[in-house]
Amino acid sequence: MIPLLRNVLRKSPYLTSVGLYTTLYTGADVCHQLWHFHFIEKTTHQHSTFSLDLGRTARMSFIGFACLGNFNYMWIPFLERLFPGATVRKTLAKVLVDQVIAAPILITAFYVGLRTLERKPDVFAVVREKFVDTYLTGMMFWPAAQTINFYLLPLQYRVIFLGVCSFTWANVMCFMKARAEQKLLESNAGNQQD
Template identity: 35%
Template sequence: MVSWWQALTRAAGRYPWPANVLLYAGFFSGGDALQQVLRGGPADWQHTRHVATVAVAFHANLNYVWLNLLERALPGRAPRTILAKVLCDQALGGPVYVSTFYAGMSILQGKDDIFLDMRQKFWNTYKSGLMYWPFVQLINFSLIPIRWRTAYTGLCGFLWATFLCFSQQEVFLCLRVRNGTHSK
């Protein structure tokens, strides 16, 4: 019997684009679902569906094309090449991903001003991402085979979404305790 890993490897070899897109979307939306569970309270499955929709419709596809374009433009794994890929990814790709996430979520949530969240949250999210994503992409460009790079980015997106929510919740809880509004 073929193991799940062998089946996944074979699927990624035959159909790299759809395999990576589905893995990316599954990981990324899984991060949203996990942070909701860890936060407590009822799950917001509509929000998770919105995250999955943005991931499948845009982020995962863009990521797949972007990483392949970077590899064609800057082929290889020499240290200078890897550094150039990371810099291009953070300077060009990062702002696009952050902007489209907030705009896409706002569209799916039916907000009147689809750019409001982006204007309010872009810089903090982007600056926080600069503490995480360059290291992720350094590993990605130096160790991960091209056929798995989008899936790897989705896995790291799972961790990133969980971290961001925990950080946000901790700040919220600290403010409530400091203001005397925290109850157990």
Template identity: 30%
Template structure:
């Protein structure tokens, strides 16, 4: 079956080049999330009398670059959680420790989630060519609402991920779920960019 063949190819690639495999996987899923977001914004998400915008390839490439760079770091983070909070401390046949699982999820959401979101907003701002004031405005407008939304969605996804996914497949699972999260972040970031562009244009007009 195709799914088995893909899984086997992924495992072989991961065994040979783990960081490269994670980087490409994360980058592609991030790009897919932005692609879906742009298609949505230009079809279902259009407001009355609003014209569709030209597909922004550079925007998708920015999402690919962020996913490409971030995924190997996430791989190392998962290794850290795996060794710091072992689910079966008494051997493979022992019962899963739900306390350890809870600690994994809590650590992931308390430490990595705020850091990852901050890194996303800053990196996107830099790649978009925003100035310092505009990047600070991104943080002011987006960071807290996005983090609160993250805490409503990701704990359940990571609970499943840490409990059932083997270590090599945690990033692909996370990236698959992340398509919808990237869609959300892409639209949130796009609205903020549009707002800042309008403000910049108004500032130029008013002198």
């Protein structure tokens, strides 16, 4: 399996990157929908059978492909050119630049991208609602993941490692977005009653 992965990475690193992000974001959305059904809907008896929202899954797949896979395919080599090598100092510089520049861009792209694809009226509503919480939550996850990535892994495996970490992070983002959407719905319902 490992030799096959190396061969695919060597022959087509771009397709590997965007394919991985597309697949992992698709999987993260399916996991979130299953979790929501089993622990929220099923316990409140709203639905008796699980039905996958394919439109939602397709939107997450598109965000994984269009935003994250493409961005990281270019971003990780850029950071390596900016701070070549894997010394402690250069690793910390990469992590810092990643958290200051890439994290805000990707959080915004995720929330705005999904709301745009959902054809919601105010595409920045969830960004305003959840950006700070998402960024602070990410600060508990991404610096450690990126330190491992930049310090221990060869360049050709970094986008793949980030993709695997992104599967976990995509699940976190799904939960945060769902909570923000629920809060926006409750806020709008309260405003309409007034």
